[in-house]
Amino acid sequence: MNKVKSRYIANITQGDIFNIVQYINDITDDKDTRSSFFTKIIVSGYDASKVGDFPMDIYCTDSHGNSSNIVKSILHVKEKKAEAPTTAPMLLIAGNGGSATDSEHIDGELM
Numbered sequence: 001m002n003k004v005k006s007r008y009i010a011n012i013t014q015g016d017i018f019n020i021v022q023y024i025n026d027i028t029d030d031k032d033t034r035s036s037f038f039t040k041i042i043v044s045g046y047d048a049s050k051v052g053d054f055p056m057d058i059y060c061t062d063s064h065g066n067s068s069n070i071v072k073s074i075l076h077v078k079e080k081k082a083e084a085p086t087t088a089p090m091l092l093i094a095g096n097g098g099s100a101t102d103s104e105h106i107d108g109e110l111m
Helices: none
Strands: 003-006 009-013 024-028 041-044 052-060 071-078
Touching: none
Parallel strands: 009 071
Antiparallel strands: 003 024, 041 052, 052 071
């Protein structure tokens, strides 16, 4: 039987992709290699698009269909900070020292 050991709490920002592999301390089995399990880890019970604490069940299966122990963990999803507002680009015209924005662009000519 394979055994999964994991850290208890994982933290991500709202909307981020949750990569369980970075939170797994170890996976052991008497037949399969450790690296083969990292594509077979199953995580259930969370929604990374919502803020909050989500209980998760983490386990994996080996090449013979045996399931590991279920590790209970929590995913803490923190609120994504609002992005700073952006300003419109500014076009500088060489030679006249002036500038133009989209609002000054009329019929293909800069006024």
